[in-house]
Amino acid sequence: MDLLLEDVAMQTILTSTETFLTKQPETRAIMNWIKQEHFTASASLHGGALVANYPWDGSRDKRKEYYGCPDDKAFRYMASVYSESHYNMSLSKEFRGGITNGALWYPIYGGMQDWNYIHGGCFELTLEISDVKWPKASELLLIWKQNKMSMLNLVASMVKTGVHGRIFAADSGHPIPGSLMVKGIDSKINASRTFGDYHRMLAPGESYEVVASMAGFTPKRTRIVLEREAVNLDFILDPDGAVGQTKPVRTDCDCRCDDGGKPFLIREAYIWLYLLVLFFLLALYILFRRRIASRLAPHRHPPKRPVAV
CATH class of the missing domain: 2.60.40.1120 (Carboxypeptidase-like, regulatory domain)
Incomplete structure (x- = not known):
């Protein structure tokens, strides 16, 4: 990890082994999961405001001020995609454009948003999707409709850019x-x-x-x-x-290579496809034979006549 991120990490989140062990099992499981899976981006949904919040959530001196992370431009772009797709988030009078830097809004330390970015390379937003902190069950469908397009466009932007x-x-x-x-x-x-x-x-x-x-x-x-x-x-x-001589790099992909050094991934994928098609045709053949046999069964074994006692 580079020095800037390490410095901010020490100020904004608790990362020591001792602190990790004192966290709840669910929290530790999520932390391990984020490190293992290499997610591109994520979002945390909250209520009580209408704004798309992005890192950093805290500053070095713990003051309430704009404190942008190294990927500030990318985060502002992602937050704007969500806000501008919302029915009225971008029209907010409190937050310009319906987006805000976490440290400028209200600083917090130990949050998932900053942790995911530092330790998982995962770009997380905190999405405040309703002005009402505890909406009634009858209002949930309306909140979903108001945020549906924003969520879809945010996911699409992950694939279409970068x-x-x-x-x-x-x-x-x-x-x-x-x-x-x-x-x-x-x-x-x-x-x-x-x-x-x-x-x-x-x-x-x-x-x-x-x-x-x-x-x-x-x-x-x-x-x-x-x-x-x-x-x-x-x-x-x-x-x-x-x-000197480079040691083989261990990966989870046990793919063989030809003389030209090209991976056999594509060739093996075709082999599996052929096997899948063969299995499907075999299953159809067995099913067809069984149906034919079931139709012929009544003719081979006519029903017995009732026996009078």
Whole structure:
């Protein structure tokens, strides 16, 4: 973790092992889950206001002030997508554009929003979806209708913007769990161990220099221009000769490679597809034979005549 995020983390959330062990089992389970799954984004739904809140939720000196995180532009874009899709959130007189920085609104420390971003690379928003803190059951359907389009558009924006792809090792062709950084943005995300895939949120309409790296490999960088659509960007990292012979990278993907170093993932996917189709046809054949047999059964064994006693 870089120094800036580590410094903010120490100020905004409790992360020591002792503190982790004192938390409720449900809280510890969520913390482990976030670290393992590499979620792109998440949202926490609250009531009592009508606004989309984004990190940081607290500041270094614990004052009530605007305190933006390294991905402030991306978070403001995500919050605006939600607010502008809402029936009246963006018209708020209290919050300009219907969005707010958490530390500027009211600082909190130990919240899930900041923790997810720091430790999981997960971009979380806190969505205040109703001015009423405890709405009646009869009002829930209306609240859903007012927020439905915002939720759908927010999810769609995760897929339609940012940069995503996979990271491979050049010598083996295997996917590797490398890290992704963007120059000028002091945070990073990690690719998954299974497929080496990543998805990083970025605000559209700008140019970015993206860097992929991993211990034992030479980093690679490239510049992209991000418009309204997401950019698909794969990286193939060369082993770093300065560290001697590179040890095999353990991943959860046990895929073999051909002589050219290309993964057999696609070929194996076709094999499984063929087996699935074969199994489906076999099941249809067995079902057909049983139906034919059931139709012929009455003719082979005519019903017995009633016996008078």
